[in-house]
Amino acid sequence: MPQRVLVADDDRAIRESLVRALELEGYHVVPVVDGIETLTRARRDAFDALVIDVMMPGVDGLAVCRVLRAEGDHTPVLMLTARVETPDRVAGLDAGADDYLAKPFELDELLARLRALLRRASFGGGDGQESGTALRVGSLLVDPAARRAWWADEELLLSKTEFDLLELLVRNEGIVLDHSTVYQRIWGYDFGADSKNLAVYIGYLRRKLAAAGAPSLVHTVRGVGYTVRRP
Template identity: 70%
Template sequence: MEATATVLIADDDRAIRNSLERALHLEGYEVRTVPDGVQALAAVHAEPVDLLILDVMMPGVDGLGVAKVLRAEGDRTPILMLTARVETPDRVAGLDAGADDYLAKPFELEELLARLRALLRRAAPVSGEAADEGPLRAGDLRLDPRARRVWRGEREIELSKTEFDLLELLIRNTGIVLDHSTIYDRIWGYDFGPESKNLAVYISYLRRKLGDGDPPLIQTVRGVGYTLRPRGRTS
């Protein structure tokens, strides 16, 4: 059950650490807290957790550094990055470091909880039916839901959990236009509203990793959402 998951909070702001710890305890989570990146790495190495909440700006090793070290070690624990920086390049830096989701401060507690639930759902073991499923294909794109691996032609592409889940949703609905609300609900479990830039950031980053050309494999339908459309397919 999600509510019994263990969450590690790493933030140098004591007030934020304490308030998040109380809130998550009330939701039934086991919570551990540390004030910096060095202690975050030590804590994870000593005893693995189910999810990490990392502040980007911390003394010593920052949140980006923690994520990079864990990913380099092969640790795929879901990471939610917290930051006061809201510009797209800063979000991309978080994704580059291996974060699975990104939440700008100040944030609503309900939004954070929704994102935690979505990350934990996606990290859960696949069902027997999904485990027996073969690779999904769209043009030269191949996605293996069981192994959570993606190839474009012969090139394998490394994706974070959120990127993988977004691409899987699109490839399962190849040629179908998915609106913003549907994508937010399916991937994050929560519609963050018309002002949210999270989806656009993930789409642009996913396109970059796929090496999308012209026309792009993932196409924007203005005012509606996105669709995955292999080259040569016009409808």
């Protein structure tokens, strides 16, 4: 059975181009034109992934994503945006998007990112490995089976990607993971040296750990990557 993808974009040319490209790749595509229709279809039907434009009339893509996440819908979301500044990317990720792609984009890159999201969803985790063994670094406790994490007695409220990244780093405590390795393990695709996705999520983890009272755990090795070390 083909995987079902909802495409939401009020730009007819972009929407029709995406539908053609995705159908040629074997996906079953449902196109919609605004945020209200996106919410209606996403609530009514099951999809394997959602491709949502940020700038839509009425209810925009960020609001759509926030509502779906608040309702417990964890369908992978690839956000399309004409806004490329870091605060705009952060806003998309804060809303619960799994990835973002700036317009104008190459169809090949969109298809690659969509495949990566679908692979991650099918595995249920960043590295495709599930383990019932809790992981600990000092007072940081990560439970892969329950997909929950705590610093001391305070639970960390993490998105799916944030949890996947934290679990990967904790599993490899003391080992410096380069950018390419992290991208492949978490996103299933190496977005290249110019991508800011990883830096944004590292910033998220650091802020959430700091808000829980944790000392510096996630360290940057300049020019190489990231690692977790005990305080």
